[in-house]
Amino acid sequence: MIKRAHCPSRPLLLLSAIRRAALRDVLTECIDSWRARWSTVRDPLDLTIPYEAEHAGPRASPTIALTFASREHGDLGVLHSDADFVPALIGVNAVEAGSAAHGVAREFLIEMMRSLCTGLAKRAHVADVVVECARIAQSTNVRLHHLPVAFRAGHSKARVVLWLSAYAVELLAPPVAAKPASAPVVRRRQAVAPERVKLEAVLGSADVCLRDLVQLAVGDVIVLDQPLTRGGHLAVPYGRIVAQVVLGRSGGRRAVSIATQSEQRSEHP
Numbered sequence: 001m002i003k004r005a006h007c008p009s010r011p012l013l014l015l016s017a018i019r020r021a022a023l024r025d026v027l028t029e030c031i032d033s034w035r036a037r038w039s040t041v042r043d044p045l046d047l048t049i050p051y052e053a054e055h056a057g058p059r060a061s062p063t064i065a066l067t068f069a070s071r072e073h074g075d076l077g078v079l080h081s082d083a084d085f086v087p088a089l090i091g092v093n094a095v096e097a098g099s100a101a102h103g104v105a106r107e108f109l110i111e112m113m114r115s116l117c118t119g120l121a122k123r124a125h126v127a128d129v130v131v132e133c134a135r136i137a138q139s140t141n142v143r144l145h146h147l148p149v150a151f152r153a154g155h156s157k158a159r160v161v162l163w164l165s166a167y168a169v170e171l172l173a174p175p176v177a178a179k180p181a182s183a184p185v186v187r188r189r190q191a192v193a194p195e196r197v198k199l200e201a202v203l204g205s206a207d208v209c210l211r212d213l214v215q216l217a218v219g220d221v222i223v224l225d226q227p228l229t230r231g232g233h234l235a236v237p238y239g240r241i242v243a244q245v246v247l248g249r250s251g252g253r254r255a256v257s258i259a260t261q262s263e264q265r266s267e268h269p
Contacts, residue, residue, distance in 0.1 A: 124171035
């Protein structure tokens with residue numbers, strides 16, 4: 001008898017759709033591999049992972065149960081099988097198989113079930129699995145803290161019910177790791193710093209009526225509302241003033257020199 005490690009309860013019935021699908025794929029592959037060693041029958045596998053444990057209870061027929069656990073990982077699960085599952089698995093009629101609940105057929109089924117438990121433990125990377133016969137009655141603890149998985153071969157009514165512990169589910173279908181986060185968000189000023197923007201040097205402004213504007217001709221003069229001695233200002237295309245400037249020249253080109261920065265520009269974004 002092995003000492004079971006403490007395994008905290010987890011909400012097994014609230015597994016995400018992704019983890020349920022992953023667990024289904026792992027179990028289907030494992031069970032198909034197990035069936036291939038015992039039979040050449042390739043009937044489709046009917047595997048269900050119900051949301052409620054009551055949906056996966058065994059039939060009223062004679063039932064065989066095994067527990068499998070590990071000294072390192074504790075309880076892994078309980079395996080229940082209808083005693084007449086052997087004929088459905090190996091592809092013979094139940095009448096030809098004789099009484100499945102007694103004698104050679106029963107021992108054969110137990111050996112097959114041990115093989116399945118060992119295969120599941122191997123898939124979960126558990127090396128020290130111990131498989132033992134168990135009482136048929138399902139305890140309340142099993143129903144509350146284990147996830148039921150039922151499967152049958154072909155159209156047979158006989159089925160196997162596998163009750164996986166929370167830890168076994170995590171070993172077979174680990175939680176999906178979160179995707180790496182994108183590049184961290186940087187401050188707005190740092191993020192827009194490399195961007196290029198067009199600047200306009202504005203000497204002044206004037207108000208004119210629309211009639212005079214449409215009648216402008218070459219040589220007409222528009223008087224600005226500020227003297228040249230006051231310089232001008234730099235503005236971005238949408239009109240925000242960046243700085244006050246003084247007009248001048250640099251080499252053979254017109255230029256402006258920053259006089260004062262705009263108070264709006266000095267604000268923290």
